[in-house]
Amino acid sequence: MREDTWKKRRSRVGLHGVGVVLGSLLLAGSAQAELPDYTLQLQARTNMLGNRSGAYNMAPGNLLAGSLQIPITSERKVAFRLAITPEERSSVWWGGDGQGKPLYQLPDLGTDVLSGDPSINTAGELAFSVTGTSDAAKSGIYLLNVSAPDEVRIIREPLGATSWSSVTINEAGQIGFRAMFGGLGRIHALVSPENGEFKATIVAKEQAVDGKSPYKFLYSPNLNDRGQIVGVADLTTSSSEYAQELRIWNADGSSQLVAASHGLEPASPIYQFAPVAPALNNKGQVAFLGRATPKDPTTGKNPVTLWLWDGTGLKVLAQEGQERIQTMEYFPPDLNDRGLAVFRAIDSDGLRAVWVSDGASMKRVVTEHDIVPSDLGEARVDQETPSNPVFAGSGQINERGDVSFAAGLAPPDNDQEEWGTAVYVALSSLAPDLPDAGTGEPDAGTGEPDAGPGEPDAGPGEPDAGPGSPDAGSGEPDAGPGEPDAGPGEPDAGPGSPDAGPVEPDAGTGAPDAGSQGPQVPAPDTGCGCQSTSPVALWPWLLLGLLVSRKNRSSARLKG
Incomplete structure (x- = not known):
């Protein structure tokens, strides 16, 4: 059945890969909105040493993490972590427009060192976490600029932090993250550049850090361009159901409740929040995954759902059992200022896909x-x-709707020959948004942001936004897919948390080629950190996590 499905799809796409405009699916009761058409552009291809298909824009033997996030700027620059290298030290690749190369490689910091996915901004600043170093002073948040990648600053704020994860840098140069604090519990924190130094602000603490805190467990957060942090927390309130909140924290210590689980708010449609980071855009909108209530009568399960909070209420962007979506995969969604969310899901034919939706x-x-x-x-x-996932990690989206993703490749007629794992940017047909001049009209003159009526307030308590950057932390529980633990003994998102999806087999890369634009053709027409208040309810997550771990080890053995 799988082969028949592939033959039907290939026939529709065509051998030359020149697809017509991607079709779209309308959600019930909604008018069709403008979604981008996409043209795929190859950025890099990894491959194992000895594989005759080689690699692209890097040398063979450099391999991606099993699951990762690939941040993309508005200028279509991308960065990603090479978890395995011939030098046996992880490195960061950076580039765009089909060109690029490994930019920075960690020095020898010991056998237990772990690094997280990078986060980037348009100024060329790149930040990621490093933990488990033989010299504790070398652990922290690594900050560099692509123009001078050897000039690295190590940020170990706030005082008392022992490991860092979910690192995100915004357009203002602020860095949001989660950290293990004092060896006791976790915090959400923000560091802001100030007179050549970094000022640290703790915005949320677990009860183990501060007994007055209502939060029993903090999941991986995200940061926006206004320095606001969004994340999910388990509350100390005991309940027969999940007692969880999704909240936006401000640097001044105030916060705003976005949504609560049904265990806290009986009118809520959310049975449980997913243990992956939510996304927050610059209009105060939040996209997040969770399980809906009530249960689907046909499956007897709470359907996994992608919601959008627009500042006043919730709407469904995608849900299992609707619009040819069979299974929503547990990878963090991303959201841009146009309200376009990118996510992963398996369709009704059992095929994995990367999707965009605006509701x-x-x-x-x-x-x-x-x-x-x-x-x-x-x-x-x-x-x-066939059982191995074809995509690695989660997709990311920038302000014009370009999407970055990684996928395993094979020759068109032979899936038994590996061509490695490739990193792509799906180029959006939408024109870039111009900054708002204050009236709601695009600003063609000064590019100043809108300070006029109707714009979100950046003041205390108001939801902000920002790019919903991916998790780049290592060690701390990753609310992102498959991030390694950032520090010895740190749980990956809480007991029994799924790894955000199965680990993807990697593929490797060939001779560096940073001189020409990557191959591109129109995209084919395809038709359209877990803690719980209920120990029993942890078992489904635990089993999935064990399955992922087993696949990780199996994949590593095959590659060795």
């Missing part, structure tokens, strides 16, 4: 078995083992 319409960016461009010619998004 009115939904579209695939790329789907398993699609024919896509590569440096080797036409390639197929596929794995040699």
Whole structure:
């Protein structure tokens, strides 16, 4: 059945990979909104040493993490972590427009060192966490600029922090993260540049850190461009159901409740928040995953749902059992200022895909078995083992709607030959947004942000926004897919938390080529950190986590 499905899809896409405009799915009762058309552009391709297909924009033997996030700026620059390298020290790749190379490699910091996914901004600043170093003073948040990558600053704020994760840098140069504090519990914190130094502000604490705190467990957060942090917390309130809040914290210590679980608020449609980071845009909108209540009568399960909070209420962006979505995958969504959310889900044919939705319409960016461009010619998004996921980690979206993602490749007619794992940018057809001049009209003159009526208030208590950056932390529980633990003994998002999705087999890379634009053709037409108040309810997450861990080890053995 799988092969038949692929043949149907390939016939529709065409051997040349030149697809018509991606179709869209309308959500019930909504008018179709403008969603981008996409053209895929290859940025890099990884591959194992000895694989005859080689690599692209890096040398073979540099391999991606099993699950990762690839941040993308408004200028279409991307960065990602190479978890395995010939030098046996992780490195960071940076580039764009089909060109790039490994930019910075960690020095020898010991055998237990771990680094997190990078976060980037348009100024070329790049930040990521490093933990488990043989010299504790070398652990912290690593900050560098792509113009001078060897000039690295190590930030160990706030005083008392022992490990860092979920690192996100915004356009103001502020860095938001979660940290283990004093070896007791976790905090959400923000460091802001000030007179050449960094001022640290703790915005939320677990009860183990501060007995007066209402928060029993803090999940991986996200940061916006106005220095606000969004995240989910388990409360100390005991309940037969999940007692969770999704909240936006401000640097002045105030916060705003976005949503609460049904265990706290009986009118809430949210049974449980997913243990992955939510996304927050610059209009105060929040996209997040969770399980809905009541249960689906046909499956007897609480359907996994992607919601959007627009500042006044919730609406469904995607849900299991609706619009050809069979299974929502537990990878963090991302959200831009246009209200476009990117997420991963399996369709009714059992094929994985990267999707975008604005709540009115939904579209695939790329789907398993699609024919896509590569440096080797036409390639197929596929794995040699049907049960292995074809995508690595979660997709990310920038302000114009461009989407970054990683996928396993094979020759169009032979899924038993590995061409490695490729990093793509799906180029959006939408024109870039111009900054608002204060009246709601695009500013063509000064580019100043809108300070006029109707704009979100950046003051205390108001929801802010920002790019919903990916988690780049290592060690601390990652609310993002498959992040390694950032520090010895740190739980990955709480007991029994799923790893945000199965670990993707990696693929590797060939001879560096940073001189020409990456291959691109129109995208094929595809048709359209866990803590709980209920120990029993942890078992589904625990089993999934164990399964992911087992796949991780199996994949590592195969690659070795």
